[in-house]
Amino acid sequence: MQTSALGQTGYEVTEVGLGTWNIGGGAWGDVADEAGREVVRTALDAGVTFLDTADVYGDGTSEQHIGTVLDEPEYDREDVVVATKAGRRLDPHTAEGYTAENLERFVDRSRENLGTETLDLLQLHCPPNEVYYQPAVFEALADLKARGKIAQYGVSVEKVEQALKAIEYPGVETVQIICNMFRQRPAELFFEEANRRDVGVIVRVPLASGLLTGAIDRETVFPANDHRNFNREGDAFDRGETFAGLPFEAGLDAVEALEPYVPEHMTMAQMALRWILDHDAVSTVIPGSTSPDHIRDNVDAAEMDPLSHETHGAVRDVYEAFVADDVHHRW
Template identity: 35%
Template structure:
């Protein structure tokens, strides 16, 4: 598995990472046996960057990740997030509350220090200020965390954070349907040595080409239209588009027949990985077979210049503009 540096931090990440949301049951039911089977396959496949959050499954993702990590120590990087649980969200971000949230993550993940913590989609005003960044520096001085970054909704929010001296990385939704970061945030982050974590590279399953208008979702699945509570905390799936809109865009993309030698998920993932500013693309999976297929994309050759040029025109061709909405990361 190819490794890339996470900005100037010195942390090496696998180019294909594991989205811990899938370990929480929020992509459909996943029992302990299958969750640990996925984690075992991640280890075997060289997927050494795992990305989770305290709110994924109300801590279940962190708990499962921590249990596996404790009994199967390895050279892996596990990132989590803080800022969206009930004690903090939407407007109760205080030093003591955030500290308690981090202590909860430490306990669930069974570690003494969190390797990497991302602020989880705080509002732009808070990100632009200095207070929350001072808190993170204090937490680092206490030994609660080693590195910190931010998960943002838009490239503009990410740009607001690039002047923070301790910033290690930025998480943002980045896929064929949400390309706007490529022209702004990615080059700006690279210039100052900040790593990029690409979330939703397959647009919550749309670009895996497995969803249809008749797809049914478990009650806890955050893609379920009736799961308003989960969406309020975690944001909207599919990069912000409705399922019918997304399915229409997928069919239009397939009709272009840009790379007939590749499956749609291979084209979508390879496009993300071809952006060298991306340190890791974190993908949610519900089986070890899915993980194995995603990992294989890392070994594929880059897409041609012509394919990249045509894909660059895709959002305009499909009338997919930037979405000023809360999206999961």
């Protein structure tokens, strides 16, 4: 698979990585432990070298699954970059909680879950907006790096404005952000600035919570403990994490409008991933899945030719007609 430099971290990572929110359970329905570990193995066997997780995915279950698999004899930790996140364990989740003491406590827990002395990449986990204006938080991350508990640090953000503020701090080497055919605003000014500053860009929610797989329709029923059921209005966390913030019915209308433009040799999911990878600023994209076949199909998108200018134009037209009014100004 094609690889890209992850900003100035020194890491070369595969253009398609693996997001592991869904293997922790708790927000995507129930996932058995062995099924979660098999997801990690499938991705590694397909050549993936970048895994993204967080300390709150299944209260650490996702991190533990990754740590367990990387300890198996057929895998070498040195071949894989694992990014995790910290901050969302705070209750209440407030800017005041982002202290050096709390961050170190979260880092130590993640180190234990992952079975490593040094975290490859620690990301602040969509912190409150005020955190981006508190230099002491970023000084605490720099201290953890100096003491060898983390190798690199970055941020995971909800909004473009937060990303632009975060990369003003010189130690922030990566930004994780939602970008897909239904969330196009990051591909404007932020991608330009990330390129200029050589910041690594990690794209999450690339398939808009499954909308852009083409496998969801108006009859689809989601389990009660699936965020696509309980977070459509942002009742549990930022609404933009669910269907990229687009109302479900409007999302289905947009998918139907996109279907005629899917290239013959691609699935809609592959087209969605390829659309993201066609942006030079993107280092890696992290789709998640519990299906081995889907994981392998996602990986294949990295080897496919870029989309044509005509297809990119059609995607933009669909976005402007069906999506932009609902999401463009919000994130």
